[in-house]
Amino acid sequence: MINDMATRLNAARTDLEARNAELATTLHSLRESMEKVELLEQLKGELAKFVPESVKRLLEQNPDARELEKREADVSVLFLDVEGYTRLSEQLAPQQLNRMIQAYFSSFLEIIRAHHGDVNETAGDGLMVIFQSEGNRTRHAQNAAGAAFELLGKVVELNQEFAGVYPPVAIHVGINSGPALVGATKLDASGGGRWTFTASGPTTNLAARVAGLTKGGEVKVGPETAERIKQHYVLQDAGEHQLKNVSRPVRVYRLVPAGVYRTVDP
Numbered sequence: 069m070i071n072d073m074a075t076r077l078n079a080a081r082t083d084l085e086a087r088n089a090e091l092a093t094t095l096h097s098l099r100e101s102m103e104k105v106e107l108l109e110q111l112k113g114e115l116a117k118f119v120p121e122s123v124k125r126l127l128e129q130n131p132d133a134r135e136l137e138k139r140e141a142d143v144s145v146l147f148l149d150v151e152g153y154t155r156l157s158e159q160l161a162p163q164q165l166n167r168m169i170q171a172y173f174s175s176f177l178e179i180i181r182a183h184h185g186d187v188n189e190t191a192g193d194g195l196m197v198i199f200q201s202e203g204n205r206t207r208h209a210q211n212a213a214g215a216a217f218e219l220l221g222k223v224v225e226l227n228q229e230f231a232g233v234y235p236p237v238a239i240h241v242g243i244n245s246g247p248a249l250v251g252a253t254k255l256d257a258s259g260g261g262r263w264t265f266t267a268s269g270p271t272t273n274l275a276a277r278v279a280g281l282t283k284g285g286e287v288k289v290g291p292e293t294a295e296r297i298k299q300h301y302v303l304q305d306a307g308e309h310q311l312k313n314v315s316r317p318v319r320v321y322r323l324v325p326a327g328v329y330r331t332v333d334p
Contacts, residue, residue, distance in 0.1 A: 138251030138268075144199040144212040144243055144293060145272045146185065147279035148176070148219065151238040153193035159235055168234045169193075175222050183215035184208070188266050196276075198250070198267045209245045209296040213323060216241040216287040220325070242279025244290035246271035270314075277311040278320055287323040294321040 150156070150169070157165055173195065180187060180197055189196040197215070199208040219239065227236040248267040266272075274290050282288045294303050302324040308317040 138249045140247050141200060141250040141267075142205050142208075142246065143248050143250060143267050143271065144209045144245040145248065145267055145275040146197040146199065146212045146216060147194065147242045147276050148197070148216075148239055149194040149241075149279055149282075151240055151284040156235060156237075164234075168230070168237075171230070172223070172226055172237060175226060176219055179218045179222060180215055183211040183218070185211065185215055186265075196266075196272075200250070205245070206296045209243075209293050210300055212243045212245075212293070213287070213289070213297050213301055216243060216323065217325060220285060220287070238284030240279065240282035240284055241287045242275055242277070242282055242289070243287065243293050244271055244275035244278055245293040245296055246274075246290075248272055273313060274311070274318065277314060277318075281306070281309060281311075281320060288320050289323060291319050291321070 150172075156168075160168065173190070176195065177187060180195075183199070184201065185197040185199045187195055188198050197212070199212045199215075201207040201211070219241065223237055223239055248269045248271045250267045252265050271292075278288050278290050288306060289297070289303075297303075303321040304324055306320045306322045308319045310317050
């Protein structure tokens with residue numbers, strides 16, 4: 069009887085050891101899987117910095133990304149340029165200039181996101197931002213205008229913060245609203261392809277041309293944007309302009325900041 073009991077205990081111990089070994093293997097695999105998940109989440113977070121918010125929302129709703137194909141949508145497109153970038157590049161060493169632009173543009177990004185804009189393109193001296201709003205053509209134009217004024221205010225703050233570190237910066241902004249082809253465009257090359265998410269067409273082209281008319285500290289808008297925001301902002305007629313690659317003269321308006329309404333001609 070004692071021998072039988074010992075045999076059963078040995079068998080139970082062997083079975084327990086096998087189960088413990090199996091459990092240890094499972095736990096090890098689980099830890100490895102969790103580490104991979106953490107790494108993937110970290111990579112996802114890093115890559116998300118380079119993906120517009122609208123694209124992320126579309127991918128979350130439909131991972132096969134069919135909605136990324138170009139479609140016509142009503143948008144407001146904002147172009148922001150740093151004035152005198154060539155002069156700044158001559159005054160500052162390349163690394164110092166890069167740190168300055170990074171500091172300013174990082175602050176700009178927070179404002180743009182708060183106004184539901186997506187940074188589409190960045191260059192050394194500027195940004196292209198797309199604003200959209202479901203079913204409301206006025207809202208995204210207001211968001212673009214509101215973002216523009218906040219960006220100008222942020223530049224003033226940053227110039228004070230970095231006084232003595234960097235030369236003062238001035239930006240100018242141009243905005244236009246209307247239909248555009250919005251979605252992904254694949255650029256093919258021998259070394260591989262690259263996808264970009266953009267808004268293309270006359271609306272975007274005109275926004276860029278309007279930005280080219282502005283001076284430091286100004287916000288100018290095209291006629292369609294002006295029509296949509298005129299109940300919310302003071303507009304100063306800046307006259308008609310013949311713009312490059314635009315067949316007819318375009319009337320442009322300057323957005324007047326709050327507090328200086330009396331300077332507008334009647």
